[in-house]
């Protein structure tokens with residue numbers, strides 16, 4: 499008996515189909531290839547009606563915002579603004595320092611000095627009745643332009659905090675407006691602050707970065 503022969507190793511795997519058969523399998527005329535459409539790349543067109551609707555919606559929102567956004571000021575609802583715009587002849591909103599000053603105050607000062615102007619005992623000094631605010635305007639203008647820090651006595655109460663500077667945030671006109679407003683709100687009765695006064699003091703202080711102290715303010719004339 500001859501021992502079992504090892505199967506002869508074949509150098510290559512033999513193909514299951516010959517070329518001819520393969521061509522036949524890929525014949526596009528075969529029903530299997532005709533069932534589905536070929537997938538394709540790219541986007542399908544947006545239905546025209548939807549396109550028109552989106553354009554109208556965007557346009558409508560634009561018109562609405564132009565008219566009623568009020569510079570996206572959260573605190574402002576000025577129901578007279580559209581009357582001014584409707585009048586057509588007046589292009590710009592009339593700048594009334596007291597109206598603008600109140601807006602600036604509500605947005606920037608109430609979190610500390612409160613809407614009542616009474617401040618928070620022990621933390622934030624009152625603006626209502628404060629002799630610092632109601633005396634010569636050169637003092638509050640300096641407080642707003644450069645800030646105020648350290649111990650201060652306001653209406654017989656002691657405070658020792660820090661008032662942020664508004665010099666870089668506000669224009670001279672805005673500082674004059676907000677001070678004019680607080681100087682006549684809550685029964686206060688000091689004269690309005692002129693924009694020119696703020697400009698002069700801003701120039702005089704130059705690029706001073708030091709915050710004011712109450713002691714320094716006392717010598718301001």
Ligand code: HEC
Pocket residue numbers: 602603606607608609610611621622623624625628629630631638641642646647648649650652657658659660661662664676677680712
């Ligand atoms: C983050 C809190 C804060 C904000 C915001 C703030 N202040 Fe003050 N303000 C203070 C503190 C604190 C003092 C006292 C500083 C000290 O202790 O030296 C002060 C002092 C003052 C004073 C002088 C003292 C007095 O009571 O009269 C004036 C005037 C004043 N602030 C006006 C304003 C105005 C106007 C705004 C808004 C534009 C404003 N402050 C925003 C905290 C604040």
